[in-house]
Amino acid sequence: MTEVVVFCVAAALALVGALGVVVSKNPVHSALFLIQTLMGVAVLFVLQEAHFLAAVQVVVYAGAIVILFLFVIMLLGVDKAEDFAVEPIAGQRPLAAVVGGALLAIGLTVMVVAVDGSTGTSATFDPQTGQPAETALDSIGADGQPITDIERIGRVLFSDYALAFEITAALLTIAVIGAVVLTRTVSRGERLDDLEPASFDLPPVAPHDNQPDHDSAGESGA
Amino acid sequence: MLGQYLPLLALFVLAAAFAAGSFIASGLLAPRDPSAAKRAAYECGIVPTRETPERFPVRFFLVAMIFIVFDIEIIFFYPYAVAYGGLGVFGLVVIMVFSFAVFESFVYLIGNGALEWGPLKQVAGPAGAVSVQRTTGTTVRRVGLEDRGYAEGVGTEDADDTDEEAA
């Protein structure tokens, strides 16, 4: 019962957030709604007993990617509110309606047709018996205790899927190279504007009147 | 298993209620007397005459992008750390190859100057800034120590003569 309630709340959170992303006039507000969606998805992961993924969702997605979005929005100065009445490219809205409708139709068809096996039971079936097959991922470990989800991920990721993992490493390397290449010509020769001036003069060595010590704890409310 | 998160929800509600309550209390207790000067953006007393076009360094954008990549890489270490026992030397080699790829891209990044934050001109400061004659004893005058048993001549005029010629 609690699971149904939590699911409804989390799903509502995610959907409202998604709607907010699309509908907000201000890009920063869109980013905040995106965080709300990601939090909702994280709760849905927790409901599915994928605690590690829920944490990763927040740490990587909400904690790094949306921060990048916000940096870009703030850097490019596009943080002013948009006027939605103005349509920069003609024919966008009818095209969006057509594509959106098509995607919705495909999604519904998939959901209705592929009912068997989508109930969340074991993904591997023994072809002979039609029953869920014993996989290498037992849910009870050697010491009789249940295995955590993160350990199960660890066991397969670095053994069965080691190649895919290394390809991911290559992918991340490509991402880094792309980042460097994209920003290369801009960052060359750019004057640093937030560091100390080019020269300063030292005060004379003679003892001067000391400033009274001020409380350095920073209690300086306006 | 879901019950483990209930206390987090409870604490979240308490924290949010505390913040909201503070705002409400402040709304009731604080005076409201807005004026144009108060509402203007603070700029050390200088009245902002025009909006200076901001050109933020692109370094910040780079840092955020690179942080995403490294965050993902670090996240991959956690399943390994939990499951290293059953993975044996094979798993160790896998994670080492992965770390090497990570490190490789990191070295490329640094070599290309993406993480260069230093000033273009490394300022050495005026000559004689760091010298034997300049100590806290000669540059700092301690006030009020006369009757506390400290030696006379600390930070007084005799010590300063040597610094006049070095400065």
Next chain:
Amino acid sequence: MILAADPLYGGDLLGDILITLLKAGVAFTFLLVAVMLMIWFERKLISDMQNRIGPNIAGPWGIFQTLADGIKLFFKEDLVPENADRFVFKLAPYLALVPAFLVFAIVPLGGDFNRKDGSDGVVSIFGHDTFLQVADPPMGILFFLAMSSIAIYGIMLAGWGSGSKYPLLGAVRASAQMISYEAALGLAIAAVVLQTGSLSTHDMVIDQAAGGYGGIIPNWNIVVTGFVPFFVFFIAGTAELNRPPFDLVEAEQELVGGFHTEYSSIRFALFFLAEFMNTITMSAIMVLLFLGGPAGPALFFPEGWWIGTFWFFLKLMAFLFTFVWFRATLPRFRYDQLMDLGWKVLIPISLAWFLLLAGLRLGDDRDWTYNETLAFMVGCIITFALLGGLLIGAINTARAERVREEADRG
């Protein structure tokens, strides 16, 4: 692997909820009082180190100074600048404060871990068995990382929401600083997780409460993981908190007030509160990860949960003292020195150390011979030395390139 879980849940619903509310309420109150005392402690200690008296008017030894300041701030006018985005401006203090509270939930605060009868740290509150920590989610220490990531938003949105360029600049620099050090933080925690074998904070205490070397040196992670992850975490944690010597983004001489320039009265107070609360929780996490949390010998105490609480607070005070000590003594880092330290020093060191530890622990598990272990260590050290040389070469190349460019242009 133990799927450690708080034994509270599974019984009757009403009792569970009430005990949960009790624990959350106690932790909430404790945090607020602790922040109040921490601010006083910092001011008093700094004034001691600077040879002056500090607050001594409000209450005995000035203990109520923080309360007085907080109440004063309630009565100040709450200004919202005209260029501010009102919604974001008002949201930012929440995003700074709530993660600070939530991180404290996963920290074990007490319990008797010395009993060898399997009842590790379990106490009985009104008949319900539970841990002396507010929550023990299965994701454990990753929750701390997640909340650290959310705390960045408080600062970033505060700066942007103020609608003026100094707060925005301060906020962007502060966010860049915080995300730079989060990577090193994550790697140091990974080393601890390697040792514990589980993400759960309760498991970490159990692992460190086990017997140590020769019965004298405790099995604390600071010793077991080598001292490097501890130092990396300490430095990265200090930078993450924007505390001295990494407090450039809040320095008054630099950017007025940094991201909180435009905030007044209670909104400013909440940021301030959040910063000190983060200090306390970061210290608590350090105690948990590296110093064994509530684990400690019984000494002269009778058996009970207070043993754990005593040791926890003793260790916590050590860290809080050290943070204040840093503020009083160390000069500030320049921004580029700060970023260089985070990226070019801490990340490679913690990465290399993690791999070394992983290999050594594997050798321990698989009972490698002494020669095999030695060969592995020597191989690692040589490889890391070579790669470190490569890194230093890259740093020098980049620097030389910049100097050359500057010479070309100028």
